[in-house]
Amino acid sequence: xxxxxxxxxxxxxxxxxxxxxxxxxxxxxxxxxxxxxxxxxxxxxxxxxxxxxxxxxxxxxxxxxxxxxxxxxxxxxxxxxxxxxxxxxxxxxxxxxxxxxxxxxxxxxxxxxxxxxxxxxxxxxxxxxxxxxxxxxxxxxxxxxxxxxxxxxxxxxxxxxxxxxxxxxxxxxxxxxxxxxxxxxxxxxxxxxxxxxxxxxxxxxxxxxxxxxxxxxxxxxxxxxxxxxxxxxxxxxxxxxxxxxxxxxxxxxxxxxxxxxxxxxxxxxxxxxxxxxxxxxxxxxxxxxxxxxxxxxxxxxxxxxxxxxxxxxxxxxxxxxxxxxxxxxxxxxxxxxxxxxxxxxxxxxxxxxxxxxxxxxxxxxxxxxxxxxxxxxxxxxxxxxxxxxxxxxxxxxxxxxxxxxxxxxxxxxxx
Amino acid sequence: xxxxxxxxxxxxxxxxxxxxxxxxxxxxxxxxxxxxxxxxxxxxxxxxxxxxxxxxxxxxxxxxxxxxxxxxxxxxxxxxxxxxxxxxxxxxxxxxxxxxxxxxxxxxxxxxxxxxxxxxxxxxxxxxxxxxxxxxxxxxxxxxxxxxxxxxxxxxxxxxxxxxxxxxxxxxxxxxxxxxxxxxxxxxxxxxxxxxxxxxxxxxxxxxxxxxxxxxxxxxxxxxxxxxxxxxxxxxxxxxxxxxxxxxxxxxxxxxxxxxxxxxxxxxxxxxxxxxxxxxxxxxxxxxxxxxxxxxxxxxxxxxxxxxxxxxxxxxxxxxxxxxxxxxxxxxxxxxxxxxxxxxxxxxxxxxxxxxxxxxxxxxxxxxxxxxxxxxxxxxxxxxxxxxxxxxxxxxxxxxxxxxxxxxxxxxxxx
Numbered sequence: 001x002x003x004x005x006x007x008x009x010x011x012x013x014x015x016x017x018x019x020x021x022x023x024x025x026x027x028x029x030x031x032x033x034x035x036x037x038x039x040x041x042x043x044x045x046x047x048x049x050x051x052x053x054x055x056x057x058x059x060x061x062x063x064x065x066x067x068x069x070x071x072x073x074x075x076x077x078x079x080x081x082x083x084x085x086x087x088x089x090x091x092x093x094x095x096x097x098x099x100x101x102x103x104x105x106x107x108x109x110x111x112x113x114x115x116x117x118x119x120x121x122x123x124x125x126x127x128x129x130x131x132x133x134x135x136x137x138x139x140x141x142x143x144x145x146x147x148x149x150x151x152x153x154x155x156x157x158x159x160x161x162x163x164x165x166x167x168x169x170x171x172x173x174x175x176x177x178x179x180x181x182x183x184x185x186x187x188x189x190x191x192x193x194x195x196x197x198x199x200x201x202x203x204x205x206x207x208x209x210x211x212x213x214x215x216x217x218x219x220x221x222x223x224x225x226x227x228x229x230x231x232x233x234x235x236x237x238x239x240x241x242x243x244x245x246x247x248x249x250x251x252x253x254x255x256x257x258x259x260x261x262x263x264x265x266x267x268x269x270x271x272x273x274x275x276x277x278x279x280x281x282x283x284x285x286x287x288x289x290x291x292x293x294x295x296x297x298x299x300x301x302x303x304x305x306x307x308x309x310x311x312x313x314x315x316x317x318x319x320x321x322x323x324x325x326x327x328x329x330x331x332x333x334x335x336x337x338x339x340x341x342x343x344x345x346x347x348x349x350x351x352x353x354x355x356x357x358x359x360x361x362x363x364x365x366x367x368x369x370x371x372x373x374x375x376x377x378x379x380x381x382x383x384x385x386x387x388x389x390x391x392x393x394x395x396x397x398x399x400x401x402x403x404x405x406x407x408x409x410x411x412x413x414x415x
Numbered sequence: 416x417x418x419x420x421x422x423x424x425x426x427x428x429x430x431x432x433x434x435x436x437x438x439x440x441x442x443x444x445x446x447x448x449x450x451x452x453x454x455x456x457x458x459x460x461x462x463x464x465x466x467x468x469x470x471x472x473x474x475x476x477x478x479x480x481x482x483x484x485x486x487x488x489x490x491x492x493x494x495x496x497x498x499x500x501x502x503x504x505x506x507x508x509x510x511x512x513x514x515x516x517x518x519x520x521x522x523x524x525x526x527x528x529x530x531x532x533x534x535x536x537x538x539x540x541x542x543x544x545x546x547x548x549x550x551x552x553x554x555x556x557x558x559x560x561x562x563x564x565x566x567x568x569x570x571x572x573x574x575x576x577x578x579x580x581x582x583x584x585x586x587x588x589x590x591x592x593x594x595x596x597x598x599x600x601x602x603x604x605x606x607x608x609x610x611x612x613x614x615x616x617x618x619x620x621x622x623x624x625x626x627x628x629x630x631x632x633x634x635x636x637x638x639x640x641x642x643x644x645x646x647x648x649x650x651x652x653x654x655x656x657x658x659x660x661x662x663x664x665x666x667x668x669x670x671x672x673x674x675x676x677x678x679x680x681x682x683x684x685x686x687x688x689x690x691x692x693x694x695x696x697x698x699x700x701x702x703x704x705x706x707x708x709x710x711x712x713x714x715x716x717x718x719x720x721x722x723x724x725x726x727x728x729x730x731x732x733x734x735x736x737x738x739x740x741x742x743x744x745x746x747x748x749x750x751x752x753x754x755x756x757x758x759x760x761x762x763x764x765x766x767x768x769x770x771x772x773x774x775x776x777x778x779x780x781x782x783x784x785x786x787x788x789x790x791x792x793x794x795x796x797x798x799x800x801x802x803x804x805x806x807x808x809x810x811x812x813x814x815x816x817x818x819x820x821x822x823x824x825x826x827x828x829x830x
Binding site for chain 2: 138278284300
């Protein structure tokens with residue numbers, strides 16, 4: 001399981017909070033996903049508390065098994081940050097101040113108007129002799145140590161920092177030692193469930209021999225990953241073509257990305273602007289669109305019309321429509337979409353209204369009932385959905401379904 | 416770490432999908448949360464692929480360290496379900512059919528109109544001599560083996576089944592051997608960094624003897640957890656009182672919860688309504704507020720004024736203010752807060768404008784510059800921030816700082 005010829009990695013997560021029942025550990029899924037691109041398997045993950053003996057034991061054992069060991073956490077300034085000290089001991093090197101990191105942290109404190117103390121400087125402590133991996137997100141740099149010919153990477157614990165140092169520092173170094181990566185085709189689908197995909201592409205006949213398939217489902221979207229050895233590229237392409245054909249309607253991208261990224265790209269390509277009227281999603285659709293850098297070129301803004309008065313006053317929804325059909329109705333959703341398009345002078349208007357729960361449901365309109373309207377040129381389309389799940393899931397699925405309506409309208413070439 | 420007198424548990428998750436980059440492993444957070452109620456610490460979590468040598472190695476090592484070992488996965492009928500066989504080998508017992516489970520599974524198939532095959536019957540294979548723990552959700556029962564005086568629990572892998580067997584079978588058995596759970600005080604802080612907390616409460620003198628402290632930092636917030644043995648409750652209360660005193664300004668709750676939950680609670684208690692004008696956060700502040708069930712009682716809505724025209728048209732920001740001071744300026748932020756309060760007729764208006772990046776920065780106003788204004792009765796307060804990090808972090812910190820302004824205004828009794 002992992003020789004110098006065939007690289008393999010182990011992950012060691014340190015941090016008592018990861019064993020406390022409050023924090024879901026996402027490091028393994030992040031790391032394995034990125035390593036898969038290089039064809040390097042993650043062969044074990046171990047989580048230990050902030051206890052030096054447990055950390056030492058876990059790192060030493062992993063180094064005895066695998067040529068690449070990656071740790072997360074324990075690089076900060078507090079007394080429960082112990083990974084660096086343990087790694088120094090294993091490497092037989094002292095802990096030392098890394099002056100360039102110290103200076104970078106001092107400047108960040110200065111820029112933020114915060115007091116730079118010796119405690120803050122402790123973020124820049126490293127194992128002497130380690131190669132330093134820059135951290136563009138947070139304060140502690142990553143480190144690479146060679147121990148008995150094996151690589152020990154020390155990474156910061158906060159998930160955004162862990163991922164950033166992996167992407168910027170670790171992957172480029174590992175790419176050099178990785179073999180030929182497998183071939184891969186990715187299809188990102190939304191608004192179709194995994195079981196419906198399996199009905200359309202039964203496992204008994206798809207993807208066929210020599211191609212592996214993996215699904216990754218999140219609320220409202222399923223990522224389909226087809227993999228093959230380079231020797232079987234024709235079989236891979238056949239499988240990809242069949243999936244593309246069968247799932248055409250639901251595929252929003254052929255690379256790993258979020259739906260909002262694909263939608264912003266489409267809007268930019270079409271030269272169209274968007275405005276969003278949100279009720280039950282409370283701002284989530286706008287938040288997701290504005291997560292995409294450069295979205296200001298196509299997103300003009302929106303109204304979060306949480307109260308009915310706002311729907312009437314700010315979006316011009318007829319009070320009679322709300323009275324007669326309800327705040328969650330095709331009539332209200334369409335008037336919201338038209339109202340926000342007119343107010344912002346956008347090309348496309350989106351209206352989202354629904355019952356996120358847990359309260360507010362009725363026998364006719366249970367929790368999870370959501371109506372989404374899109375207007376674009378002469379197109380006006382209204383769809384009603386029933387989503388299952390708690391409030392957060394209903395909001396997430398609603399925003400996804402709304403952005404999907406934009407994608408579909410643009411794909412159809414709505415003017 | 417864990418003696419028969421002081422129980423401690425290790426978790427071993429088996430399953431290649433958990434190391435594939437597609438599946439987030441939630442077993443540790445589920446188990447630790449349930450064990451915490453009994454005061455039994457989870458001292459290590461290990462994930463191994465469907466490889467018998469790795470599974471054997473992980474279980475044997477865990478049994479050498481901890482008196483309680485719990486595994487997940489590998490009990491099913493397919494060829495990659497290996498945990499049961501490995502456990503049988505470690506226990507020196509054969510695998511055998513558990514007839515009552517077989518009969519239960521047969522009945523479930525019959526009731527569902529499905530054909531009961533010998534493959535389906537394999538769900539009822541167990542290690543001979545194991546105590547059987549019923550599974551009300553799925554097909555494979557859980558098992559308890561005693562190996563050298565240590566307890567080895569074998570649990571099914573699907574998260575809902577893992578939790579069900581834990582709750583129904585494992586916890587009642589462990590409750591008998593658990594001691595008194597520790598005492599705990601939680602302080603949730605926001606808009607203060609971990610290093611600033613350490614400056615105010617130096618580790619050399621805080622929390623003092625017999626009290627343990629743990630920090631959990633997320634963007635914009637730090638959770639402080641103080642723990643002691645019941646025998647040292649006075650020391651715990653002293654430490655909590657000191658932290659409360661020192662960090663008063665930044666503490667938003669004394670239970671594990673999100674800032675938005677605390678703010679919605681405060682608004683409800685004060686009988687005040689809120690409206691939000693968002694630029695750089697794109698809807699995130701509204702999204703977070705509306706994540707809280709019941710927020711419709713206090714949140715009227717908002718305007719996502721992403722384009723400057725919207726700031727002028729929808730919020731009444733003077734065009735001259737934007738021209739003279741910029742879209743990211745105290746003048747604009749305050750006009751946004753006043754404009755949204757007036758438009759929605761809310762008690763409190765919040766205005767958020769900033770540069771989330773990666774583009775849009777300048778030497779005077781670099782990426783991360785964010786201005787937040789709150790108006791409430793006669794109070795009008797504007798604060799400027801410099802946040803570090805990528806776009807997502809700047810948005811997150813901005814929304815947190817904005818909600819914190821609401822919290823502070825309400826805590827001060829703003830009318």
